[in-house]
Amino acid sequence: MKTTKFLFLSSLFFLLITMHSFAQKKTLKDYVLFYSSFDGKASADIAVGDAQIYTAKSYKNTTNAKAGLHDSNVVLAKEKGIYGDAIHFKEAKTSAIFYKAYKNVGYSSTSWSGTISFWLRLDPNKELASHYCDPICITDSKWSDAGLWVDFTDHNPRQFRYGAMGDLAVWNPNNDSDETDWNKRTVTVNPSPFQSRTWTHVAMVFSKVNTKAKSEFKLYLNAKLQGVIKDINDPFTWEPKNGKIMLGLGYIGFMDELAVFDKALLPKEIKTIYELKSGLKAVFE
Template sequence: MKTTMLLSISRVLFLLITTISFSQNKQLKDHILFYSSFDGKLSADVSVGDAMMYTAENYKKADNAKLGLNDPNVILAKNKGLIGDALHFKKAKTSAVFYKAYKNVGYSNKSWSGTISFWLQLDPDNDLAPGYCDPICITDVRYNDAALWVDFTDHDPRKFRFGALGDLDVWNPENKNDDAKWEQRTVTVKQPPFGKGKWTHITITFSKVNTTKSIFKLYLNGTFKGAIKDVNDPFTWEAEKGKIMLGLGYIGFMDELTIFDKPLDLKEVKFIFELKNGIKTLFK
């Protein structure tokens, strides 16, 4: 009798856990705007806008970008990813490698919310070339003008930062160095968990951008690292010129680039971090 009861309880618990997991998968899947697994191809697996990757000589010449990956220092590395293949930046490059952000990031000039999730593998202190580098920067112009980005600083040891800088002519109209203004708009991690041969998960969330209640958060490996709040600079874009810029000065691997149309909460960030088979799990 006791054995039968325990088996029944176990079945109920199994069904409950399975149902919750399926529900979580479906809920998150329905919020994905853009997903590039880099598995055997450069084009995104899921996209609301243009799925293709582009390369230009530099970002000033982005209007003349060519379809595909046309930089020998950036390759698809077979079986080197968190899951499957990965994008490998072999040298610090000057070319512009990007996806088009239009529709793919859900930009709105009234209230813009979302999440950017991706994985990096590198040893920052030994792999990177001198100077700052930005593994990802999303903007229509440049890093200090209506942009979201993460970077590695040129300190020794290197620090990792998340920056959310609105319209330059609002937050820094004279375009002068101002440490206080920068600190208000960045989250800095002094001892980030990156290391040789180790994948690190980065999640940045943004909520109600272009309102008076905007907030930005950084998570590393499912752990909250800090927030940017009480700064309500507008992010004014020419939406069709928006770009998901990849690997500016970066040397290392990137995988599982995903953009959601809502800011994930801590529980959801941890759920994504712990997926054994990556974002593709959400589509099964």
């Protein structure tokens, strides 16, 4: 009996050591689900799901979306990126430009954590149209219904926000949300640090979504924490195959190095991305 117990404990100890060793060996590249460098092409360099970028007339009807960029106001800008090329939204009124989120963002109805990482370059107080705009929004429906997004407000000077809006039927069932509801679900940076000649790194971190624990959402700019959304537990209920990584909603400016990780990155990992000398391609070499 003692021998059996000893063997069991020895095996368990060996398993724990092995698992810890494996975890220690995992690097940033092991967590990448999706990565688009925008270098020479708009399709993703790495994708667990569909790598194509799509263009549709609007987000209300994407059934006939065409693969590729098919809007003269949305182009690849050669050598304009922080590393190589970038995608450039030249006008606010554009078609619906998106990647399919299915498998590419790791969505789970029971436990969803991850990080959205990208770079932006613009002067929001001089270059944007007067209305709100979203450089990126990830949802299967709309920004206010199970959506993760960042936007520039219409304030003067512009504010930059990270929003985490769960199921509309849960957080705003009567369509009567007030400032308290919004403040619980947004991080606001005022004034925003963006400049026309300087790239700014953005990291949208989220953890424990769709679990019984309280979700947490963190916004980092240039590897510095800007704020945390916590003490909410709104469900994010998707039809997974309808999920989209929507780009450039009313946005005017550049975007580069778009990546999705399947874990809530630690501050030191976000700093590593921010300090890379040649972009995320370096972690795959």
